[in-house]
Every structure is written in structure tokens, then in C-alpha cells.
Amino acid sequence: MGMMEKMDELASSGAREYLTFRLDQEEYGIDILKVQEIRGYERPTRVANAPNFIKGVVNLRGTIVPIVDMRLKFNCSKADYNSFTVVIILNLRNRIVGIVVDSVSDVMELPPESLKAAPEIDSVIDSGAVMGLGSLGDRMLILLDIERLMDGQEMGLVSGLD
Structure with missing residues (x-):
């Protein structure tokens, strides 16, 4: 999906609500509909041979x-x-x-006209996982396609574990 289709898709959906959170100096936004809950950080159980950014697993009411x-990612x-430090629990295509x-800021509603295409830059984030930039006042949000991000090869969290 090209950048333009992505922007069209963003725009056609009308104003959307994003949960905003901080990582280092940057502020990111993810679709609030993918967020199941927000919890304090608790030490997960380590998993052998997992990449370093997968801290482990927690048991959330039996899941x-x-x-x-x-x-780290x-x-x-x-x-x-x-x-x-908080953990955002996401529900992505029936995978939790x-x-x-670092911290959760707030929920922001972004009207379509406040969204811009993200510039093509080399970054640690797969560019396909950046949906665009949202600006509200003097705040700049990097809008993430969190499902796509978690679906990447090295993550393998969404696709291969059904």
C-alpha cells in the first residue's frame, strides 16, 4: 500500500482517536480501537531465544x-x-x-486535515508501519500502524501464532 492510499484511508475514516505515548523524546499515536487496556509494568517471565526486545510473557487473566x-525495538x-513505565495491552486480530x-500521555482526536504523510526517512521503524504524522497545536505525533509493526518478520507475533 503506497503512502497516498494510506493517507486516503486515514482521511476517509473521519476523525479518529489515538492513544498517545512517549518513547524517549518522541510522541507516538496508535488507533485507540486496538488498545484493550493500560497496565503498570510488571516483570514478565523470560522466554528462551526470544529477541532482546521481547521481554517475555505475562499471564493476563489466563491469556x-x-x-x-x-x-529496545x-x-x-x-x-x-x-x-x-506502562504496558499497553493491544488486541490485534485476536492476538493479545x-x-x-515510557509513559502514556492522553487520547487525542485527530481530524483528517491534521494528518500529513510521513517523510521517507531511514529509521529504525519499518516505514510501512508509520501511517503519517499528526499535528495538534505544537504537538507532533508519529502515527503508527501498530498491527503492521507487530506483524513484521522479526516480531512474528501476529501472523504465525494462530
């Missing part, structure tokens, strides 16, 4: 949920665990996945 540290300089972020 085993893989926990991905987005800060995005090569943030440091990944401290403190009282602000948790992502660790």
Missing part, C-alpha cells in the same frame, strides 16, 4: 501475552523501568500483545 519493549538510548512504553 499468555508476549511483552515487547518498544524502547526502536533503539531508544535507555529503557529505565520506573513508576511511569503488550508493548512497554
